[in-house]
Amino acid sequence: MTFRLFARRPALTYDMLNQRQLTLLKFRKHKLAVAAGFLLAGLYVMAIFSPFFAPYGKYERNLDYIYCPPQKLGFNWEKGLYARGLKRAVDPVTLNSRYVDAPENDAPLGFFVKGKPYRLWGIIPSERHFFGVDPERIPDFRPGDEARYVYFLAGADKFGCDIWSRIVQGSTISLSVGLVGVFLSFLFGVVIGGISGYCGGAVDTAIQRVIEIINSFPQLPMWLALAAAVPSDWGPLETYFAITVTLSLLSWTGLARVVRGKILSLREEDYAVAARLLGASHPRILFRHLLPAFASHIIVTLTLTVPGMILGETSLSFLGLGLRPPVVSWGVMLQDCMNVKAVIDYPWLLAPVLMLVFAVLCFNFLGDGLRDAADPYASK
Amino acid sequence: MNIYNINDFNGSAANPPLLAVRDLCKYFPIRSQGLIRRRIGDVKAVDHVSFDLRRNETLGLVGESGCGKSTTVRTILRALDFTSGHAYFDPEGDGRYIDFGELTARELVPLRRAAQMIFQDPFSSLNPRMTVGGIVAEPLVIHGLARGKALEKRVDEILVKVGLRPEYKTRYPHAFSGGQRQRIGIARALVMNPKFVVADEAVSALDVSVQAQVINLLDDLKREMGLSYIFVAHDLGVVRHICDRVAVMYAGRIVELAPTEELFERPLHPYTRLLLGSAPIPDPDRRTLPPNPGEVADAGNLPAGCAFAPRCPHATAACRAERPELRPAGTDHLSACPRMGE
Structure with a gap:
């Protein structure tokens, strides 16, 4: 019972499709998102094999x-x-x-x-x-x-x-910051949001107030403060890790809210009550009945969080508080553009910005398509 | 876990009940607005309800919307926690009762095998992300009752029993009609061979023709598997067809409890009469308007006396002063109207 993404005709009748298959069907109709998905896949392949795709070495x-x-x-x-x-x-x-x-x-x-x-x-x-x-x-x-x-x-x-070679090799860091950061904010968001929704009551209120406080901090100064706390004698790897943690510490709140809201509403669904009356344990209800119902929403939220992370890394590195040379990332490359004269005389130094816009747009289009496909049972 | 016997709750030794509910209460707090939410009152959704469910019996629970029927059965099964009261249940059929109200969540789990529920809405009670096979097999998996081939076999058996083809196992609930989905829900409830099943408005959401099929299926399964039902409904025709005895609820209390024919032929409580009189009669020449519809009682603000007194044509000062209790009124007939003899 395989189902191919680009099969001309679905091999199975509508009745027998499961949610994933319905979602894929709907996603396929969103041409822009499919294209963005392939372009992103290409970008990541390029990042993984960057020394091969770059004509020159990054320090050459x-x-x-x-x-x-x-x-x-x-x-x-x-x-x-x-x-x-x-x-x-x-x-x-x-x-x-x-x-x-x-x-x-x-x-x-x-x-x-x-x-x-x-x-x-x-x-x-x-x-x-x-x-x-x-x-x-x-x-x-x-x-x-x-x-x-x-x-x-x-x-x-x-x-x-060669700027192109540096863009290609810098993408390894710039694109992976998003994924690693999103993984961390996924952990924070699902655990904290899940507790908030499942427990309800005072716990819920307390967590929601904390989220509101975190959301009301101005983002850039907060990043700067956290990034400035990173000791300057840390190596590139430690700094990289510190930056991803910094970014994810501020971006889990959106996901936590999605998870909390969904669990609050699904907790009282008849099938959740039915599972409880069958004798199912709390973890079983949560992971087998509640979470799958909105796994697609989690994926969408995460997809839309990635560009924020990538932009965050670039902003921090550009301002000199993130990664520092000799590490190569798009933000580090843009440090050369601090000088207006350099930008006027050598505008190609801004090339990483084009790549950044390209990657962020791809993620946004992909997220849009996924969001539309996320609920295949919605009529339109 | 305490074990009780029949004498602990004043049950009939000649005909020991499967389930004995005693003074069951379920109150929902009303809280004040603002930062500190004080409890300023209670919605008495279920208020001192007592009844017995006998073995191999279908007990109907009827009443208008919001009278506490569903809350009663959901509280008995501990989908909601008890405010007070007891529900003594005999899971093994050997006269050793446990009290649903005092069990911990962990102690409840094994009892789920003996007490199950069929839900009203066949669309929201099945997880849309699981196959029919997965849904029906889940109880067996949770309780570790069967695995592998035996599990498959048991699922096939119960699907056939409720009138579905075993091939449907790989499909998802969205592919089925309301009646078929309700059959899936019934299969899930019965796959562990329970003793006691609550049907919470199990046919209310279905078409009339499908209702008949599902009711007959429930009736057949009851005889075949030796089940006892509490059948919550608001359709009196359905109740008359399937139930052995009927309890009428009003504003969180049982106002009358009698064998089905007795209740329909000789209703004693004015509310029962109102309810029976409101049922539509499929005859264009007969126009029956309810004699005195009135306003439904507000469970958050009940009058001091009989909750039905404000709507009752026969109410006296005594009715309004003191709340009447259920009293015997003939063979196997209980009524809570103090003026029923007059």
Whole structure:
């Protein structure tokens, strides 16, 4: 009895579908959400295999190409697909350096090219990259020429690091902060909200008041205060963990309210009373009868919480209170944009923002689709 | 857990009841508005209710909406906690009674095998996320009564018994009609072979034709499995058809209790007469208006005397001063009207 997401016709009749299958049916109709789901899956695959998808290493500097703008692509029969070469020139009047076309530096591009060796997840050695400059198609290529034939899809930063490679490798942290943080707020939300709804009475009132107090704190100063409490001598891993805890400490309240409200209303449903009269234990009623009834709502709420977490990490790191260099995340990369002059002269430094908007929009569309699909028994 | 015998609650030794309810009360507090919510009164939903349920008997519990029928049976089964009173129940059939009112939640669990409930609403009483097989098997799983093949077999058996095909096991409740869902609810209640089943308005939500099928099914199952029912209803036709005895409730109290035919032929309490007179008669030429409909009593603010006195055409000053108790009024007939002889 398998059910395929994109089966032309459901193999089973409506009568025999369970809730998950009905939900999938309804979700499929939300094309934008399905597309967003696939794009997000792509993003996460990219984050997991980031050294493979990034053409360069995240610390790989090329001092010949400081602040190099994004290179244009070209195509001809002789070189195939290539990146138009640039070289730095100094303006004789202003003494500013700028980049001019340099056809001798045109770099042929290819997929699955040989590049700088790396270790995937620190274990698997490889030197293949998903795409990049293909040295095998450069005539009389000599060792050391990698620094001459380059491709900066999204430009380079003040150290000549490839911004696109850093975006790809920073996504590992930026995208996972959301998931880890959401897992923590899921724990807080379900446990505290569940207790609040199931116990009711004074316990419920107390917990709801605490939630209101937490919600009434201004979010950004609260984050800053919590993040400032992180000792500055902590390593990147500890800081990362502290940041996710900080973010989830403030974001569980929404989920707790959803859980509490649902349990309050479902607790008096006839089938919950029936289960109690059958002799079912409290955990059995909670986990077998009550929680499955709104597992979909939990998933929706969590999906809509993730973008907030990602944005939170970025804001904190941007303000210098989250992750710090040499860790690479989107927020850390945006620290370079603190300087307005840098943004005016080198607007491609803002490229992480585009990725951020893209990821957040995907999560929102996915959440919208899931929310519509969450209750398949609703008529429309 | 205390064990009681028949003498502890003044039961009939010749015909020992399966369930003896004594002075059952269920009050809901009325609280003041504001920060400190003081208890300023009680809604006396069930007030000193006493009756016996005999073995292999169907006892009807009738009355208008809000009179406390459902609260009574739900309290007996401890879906709600007792305010006071006792409900002595003989789970083994050997004359050793336990009191539902004083058991802890843990002590109640094994008793669930012997006392079960069928719900009114066949749509909300089945978990929409579980298959029919899962719903019917759940009691057996909870009490560890069967597993594996034996479990499947028992579920198939009970489904056939309530008139459903065993193939339906893999389907979900939303695929069934109201009548079929009620059969699923009945299967779930009966799968553990209980002794005592509460049918809380079990047919009220169904179509008339389906009602008849379900009532006949309940009647057949009663004979087959030796069940005793408390049958809560507001449809007097249904009650007359299925019940051996009928208790009439008004404002949280039983006002009359008699064998079915006796009650319908010779009602003694004015409220019973009003209730019987209000039942529609399927004859276009007969127009029967209730003699004195009046206002339903407010359970949160009952009059000092008989709760029915404000609506009663025969009420006297004595009726309004003191609350009348149930008194014998002929063979097996109890009534709470002090003027019933006149």
